[in-house]
Amino acid sequence: MVGAAPGSAHPHSGGTRPAARTRWAWAPWAALCWALGYGALRIRWAVLGPPGFGVIGTDLIGFTGWGGVALCGAAAAVALAQAAGRWHRAVEVAGWLVAALLVMACPLLLIDVVGLLLPGLGLPLDPGAFASRGACLAGAVAVAAGTRGYRSRRPGGCARCGRTGAAVRGERLPAWAWWAAYAAVAGCAARVAVQWAVGFADAPLRAGAALAVFDAGFALAGSVLPLAVVHSWGWALPSWLPLLAGRRVPHRLVLVPAFAVAGALTAYFGAGTVQLAVETATGTWTESEGLPLAFYWITMPAYLVWGLGLGAAALARHRLSRPPCPACGR
Structure with missing residues (x-):
């Protein structure tokens, strides 16, 4: 059986909203810079062809070629919407979705990390593919951080933690x-x-x-x-x-x-x-x-x-x- 006790809002919570929002203010711009930089690299690979990427032959899964470019474009659009606009449920959902897709695009990073930690296993490791997957994951973190900050703008939400409703412990x-x-x-x-x-x-x-x-x-x-x-x-x-x-x-x-x-x-x-x-x-x-x-x-x-x-x-x-x-x- 789960017990719960209602709490009360902090009496000064309203006054902390502008200051607290600065905690995440950097994230949408970081995500935008990442999308432009990594997106430019994906465009180059889509036009001129990607590197060989070792034994596996690819860096990302499901978002190679112009698919990777489109994913970067979606990240840029979400970052701009979060930086410039008021809270909208569709923008928040899109932010979490893009972050999830970026993570799902670089699952082979798990093999890279295991191979680095335990080189005796004989797992394939290509430096270029590893760097690309790491960059993709960094983009996911930036988009997720921007979305985490964006959700604090929800009506009735705390600017620091983004939670809504009564305090329940x-x-x-x-x-x-x-x-x-x-x-x-x-x-x-x-x-x-x-x-x-x-x-x-x-x-x-x-x-x-x-x-x-x-x-x-x-x-x-x-x-x-x-x-x-x-x-x-x-x-x-x-x-x-x-x-x-x-x-x-x-x-x-x-x-x-x-x-x-x-x-x-x-x-x-x-x-x-x-x-x-x-x-x-x-x-x-x-x-x-x-x-x-x-x-x-x-x-x-x-x-x-x-x-x-x-x-x-x-x-x-x-x-x-x-x-x-x-x-x-x-």
């Missing part, structure tokens, strides 16, 4: 957060189970110390991390730990990796699931590594459930543990 995590955390664990378990069924002999990663580190991180991110988000031992260390018993676990220690893993999994395997669906529907799917189509229809959604579940649980914990806004008390 729950006493414990909602039931759906627990379901989400255990769904993440189930998604990871399903991924391991299907790999167990087909065998590990043809796994694409090189064996060695790097693979052992990767497997350990994989297991922790799919079991301990989701459960730490919701269980009491993820908030305060259990009593059986010597010297550390009862010590509070910093929320960022759990939430930063939770959001990072959730975002990476959701972006990469969300894009992969969409691509798989298109190829299945159009009959263009080709067998890879000797594995059947059914294998991918289990693993891709399993990863996606893992990412979405972990992200939802982390969001619930963040909303419960965040301090009240100093401007409005929400």
Whole structure:
């Protein structure tokens, strides 16, 4: 059962609106500069042809050629609307949509990061493609930051935090957060189970110390991390730990990796699931590594459930543990 207690708005919240808005004033202009610069590069590649981009052969997914140019144009239009106009729901929705599409366009950045952290795995890494994907993600951050600031202009919204309505503070995590955390664990378990069924002999990663580190991180991110988000031992260390018993676990220690893993999994395997669906529907799917189509229809959604579940649980914990806004008390 979730308890809640209404709060009251800060008596000086109205006076902080102009000053608080300056906190995000830079973001739309940063997004516009990014869109013009990166967009110019995408135009050049669309006209003259892109670089080879190594083994994979592409930097972005779904937005290559003029599609990448169009995405940059959409980011520029959103940034200008946010910088110049009053709040409109369509502009805010467009901002979140463009930011999400930019993230979905660079899912291969996950492979790049893993390859950089664990070079012994033998994952392909092209510097030009890595830089382009990183730039695309930077654009997503800029657009999201601009939209975050833009939503503070909503009628009745706090200029500092953008929240509306009465201040409501729950006493414990909602039931759906627990379901989400255990769904993440189930998604990871399903991924391991299907790999167990087909065998590990043809796994694409090189064996060695790097693979052992990767497997350990994989297991922790799919079991301990989701459960730490919701269980009491993820908030305060259990009593059986010597010297550390009862010590509070910093929320960022759990939430930063939770959001990072959730975002990476959701972006990469969300894009992969969409691509798989298109190829299945159009009959263009080709067998890879000797594995059947059914294998991918289990693993891709399993990863996606893992990412979405972990992200939802982390969001619930963040909303419960965040301090009240100093401007409005929400």
